[in-house]
Amino acid sequence: MLTRRMLNRALLDRQMLLRRHDVKALAAIEHLVGMQSQAPLSAYVGLWTRLPDFRHEDLAGLLTDRTAVRIALMRGTIHLVSADDCLALRPVMQPLLDRLLRASYGRRLGGVDLDELASVARALMEERPLSFAELEELLGQRWPGRDGLAQAVRAVMPLVQVPPRGVWGASGQARHVHAESWLGRPLGDGSAAGDMVLRYLRAFGPASVKDMQTWSGLTGLRSVVKGLDLVTHRDENGVELFDLPEATLPGPDAEAPVRFLGEFDNLLLSHADRTRVMAEEYRWRVFTVNGIIRATILVDGFVAGLWRIQRGRVERAGETAVLEIEPFEPLGAATRDALAAEGERLLEFAAGDASARDIRFLE
Template sequence: MPGADGGVLGPRALGRALLARQHLLERTADGPAAVIGHLGGLQAQAAPQPPYLGLLARIDGFTPEALTGLIESRRAVRIALQRGTIHLVTAEDCLSLRPLLQPLLERQLRTTYGKRLAGLDLDALAVEARALVEEEPRTFQRLGAELAVTRPDRDPAALAQAARCLLPLVQVPPRGLWGHGGPAAHTTAEAWLGRPLAPAPPLDALALRYLAAFGPATAADLQKWCGLGGWAAVLGRLAPGLVAFRDEQGRQLYDLPDAPRPDPDTPAPVRLVAPFDNLLLSHADRTRVLPEAYRPRVMTQNGIVLGSLLVDGLVAGSWQLAGEGTGAWSVTVRPFAPLARADRDAARAEAERVLAFAGGHGEVRFEAAG
């Protein structure tokens, strides 16, 4: 019954629910546009591997051309959104989510560059920057240098970052395409997509989308995912149409009544999860899939989030695809503890699947556990 208390969910139950919604218990036959939309985008600041590998883990029969075609046809774009980081999203989400997350980006700008931008007419800067990037896509280095021509006392890098936060700048191809290189050049979403920004969706709608892909979840989880606050009030307002649970610490969890919540003992296949995957970045308490003891080994001090080996629904190691541009691909798997033979064989099969995706040639290496 909507609004009812469904009892306590332990980490294993929460993990299975998350994996089911992430298409990591069973791969989907849906196309990449549908999966990107369902997930609310894939984090994509490290070009080009994370979005491609993230979809490969989730979609049967996925090929690089399927996503490249979406990007080149402007049905998917890379833009700063959740947490102020670059995400690959559908064109529709780009146009609607950016206005909703604009306050977050402006807050980050004030926090990081406020002193260097003090006293500057930011409205005038935004107008000038828009004219420049809509004339021709520009890298931040070039944009900052051109904005500094009329502001010689200002830091060009800070000026470029101001433009990034004030304007909905998308990265244009070939940046981010599998097998292609290119500078991170930007223009506005409106110019690239040929449409104006859409009205921001209500927070209620965004909360429901989050629960569909990441629930059951707390208000703090929602804030961790997107960077915006105020979710306790939103979830409280939605509560009559939701089902409520508690975790083992007594925290209130909310979920959609009909969302999948598999039995905690449901088998979870071995998977290779992409670097920077939102599976690991979208909850305040990540222990449903990431044991705390392993968190520092996957999330490094310099902000890198390594590719993760999932065994029985939990991170059990890291992995890396190397060799781009050389033709000599390799997948290196680094288990954090010894793997059972069946799990090692499954990890090898997943790694060979990655190699086939990358080009069909290469080797799989296992480092010693530990």
């Protein structure tokens, strides 16, 4: 039987948060089975908090040389993944994207042949990358009066968001091309579901089938799990948890340094029962009604508050950056000192160009 604290330490260990791991950014992205990238720059903080000496250009270079891409995958949300994982995982996610399309735009697309729509859209994007607004307008000339044509294209074909979107220090509207055209290689055959589950457990386990389905958005994974060589545990509520036979579990008292997580970090989104990392009473403060997952701090391995960087100009002082830390409960002096020290490093990374930097605790 695995206690909540044991599951917490196992998750932190596999998420590279008990210690920073000296690996390349691409290796980290692949180990994590991608990083949610709904906020285009959140993955930079996610890698910074997991890797020593991570630099902005380490990720920016992966995007510009097409070694990594941003594409809709797990849960139908934008993820940063390696090019290899893009091609392997996107076909596995097709049933999810089909289901989401039927639920959201199915009735509005009556009479539209989706194969024809995909063919026309791909030809348009071969000419130049297109935003959804541009794609919607062009497709509307072929199918007037229809709504959600661009979203339908995203569901039926793999669209990657091309740079400068997602590149630190650059700006640009989200524009899309077909993944095969961008990467110059074909998609996989959709047979990678079993490998995907094994990799999920390597990055998030031990976990239940419901956890796997929460992370991926897919259904029917129990049949996939039955075909794998896994070991089982139980949590304190008797829920069956699966894990890799070779996986090790750190002790429940393993030290967990304070950490700053960026917006939409998958640590908070990849289990049906999130209490292994966040108390239920804090969920409403982290998960907003409009779908934003706020940036959080971890204290002793659990979500303990929020953080944000406010930037502004001060007369004669130039631009200033203030890291605001908003704990959910009062913090001890040692914890405040640890957060301040880590916060200084975060400010240097995220706002190194500011002429002045400060840290404020909002208590």
